[in-house]
Amino acid sequence: MSDSILPLAARNLRYEVNGTVLIDDLSISVVPGSFTVVLGPNGAGKSLLLRLLHGLIVPTSGKIDWSVGAELRGRTLRQRQAMVFQRPVLLRRSVEANVRYALKWQGAGPGELKEAAESALHRAGLADRRRVPARLLSVGEQQRLVVARALAGKPDVLFLDEPTASLDPASVQQIESLLIEANAAGTAIVLVTHDIGQARRLGHEIAFVHRGRLVESGGAESFFSDPQSDAARAYLKGEIVV
């Protein structure tokens, strides 16, 4: 393993679809080991921001700089970051095969693959369900598997797009502890959520996005105790922010 692909610096991102500006002049950075929660009202552009950073979509203008040399772009960048989507996307294979598949594409050799898959399954509490077809798991288990799969290769950064939006409290708690554990082990986390309680529980840094712009960002404590922008104040009070 080479050095981390972080810090990530995104500068002046702009993303338009058919002339509508969805992300506007947005700059954000992600440093190694950080835990950033992206907050903001519906339609603010949080998911788009995540997809831009992860490289699933290309910004109309602006720059996304990773800390890797040009010779390591592409493949390495893909292998050292991972993303979890709101709806779990699982291959039509067994629980274990899902983890192994991801590990293989993340560049794990045959030796480390077995061990890494094993420990990922154990951490997620799915070791005794390894042979079950992944799609027969409950929704909570499915999302746990997706998070475990994403973390199996020990990525430098993990992006999550509302991973617990439709889960029961017990599943939410299990996923949160997976994230805390991974973060403690050195994986930077960027989490989009609607759940202010979750943001308080998990976030070290908060990025508040409103109408495609980064309105406010900084330490979680000061954000929650003393939000600087009107939009963030209203959002935290539970008012409807449009």
Place this chain on the structure above:
Amino acid sequence: MGDIQAAFSLAANLILSGDADLFEIVGLSLSVSVTAVAIACAIGMTLGAVVAVTRFPGRGAIIVLLNALMGLPPVVVGLAVYLMLSRAGPLGVLGLLYTPTAMIIAQTILVTPVVAALTRQVVEDLHREYDEALKSLGVRGLGLVRTLLWDARYSLITVALAGFGRAVAEVGAVIIVGGNIDHLTRMMTTAIALETSKGNLALALGLGIVLVGISLAVNGAVSGLGGVAGRSRNV
């Protein structure tokens, strides 16, 4: 009504007595159609999956063409293959006309578009679901095609069955390129056509019953994998 009764007892007789001619015909029909479907799946599934995941100019036209070719008339395919393989044709030197190989070629041509068009649809739907997750993992190229084909495997079994159904039931192509030669290229469908034209209705109907029975048996055997296939529905 007499014919139908006679047909059923004749069919039962033929099967129960282990009639050698019948089993030869059934065996040839199955081996030709199964071989043709296997080749068609190898070509058609790859082609369908590649078309499903790639974007290139003329892609829409290719999809329309594939869909249209699903309805290719067997007689026309038979005629085209006949022209290719006949003595005067470009492949005449191979001496394949009126052999089982010629029938396999004709059926492969008939079935490949069916398999390709259906696979394209199946894989494209699956790709839509997997797209972001696989992009996130950096899966592309051949790896992407292989992943999608494997994960669509239960639906693709149905696709292969559709292909087999078309192959085993068609008569137009094999009768032209095979010639319905006794003990050499006589298939179930060509035998039925022959016996009907000879007025041997009971025998024709008997063969027909066997053919339908085989179709049922093949489909039954495949859905016997039902416990496995059932998982595909859990999407």
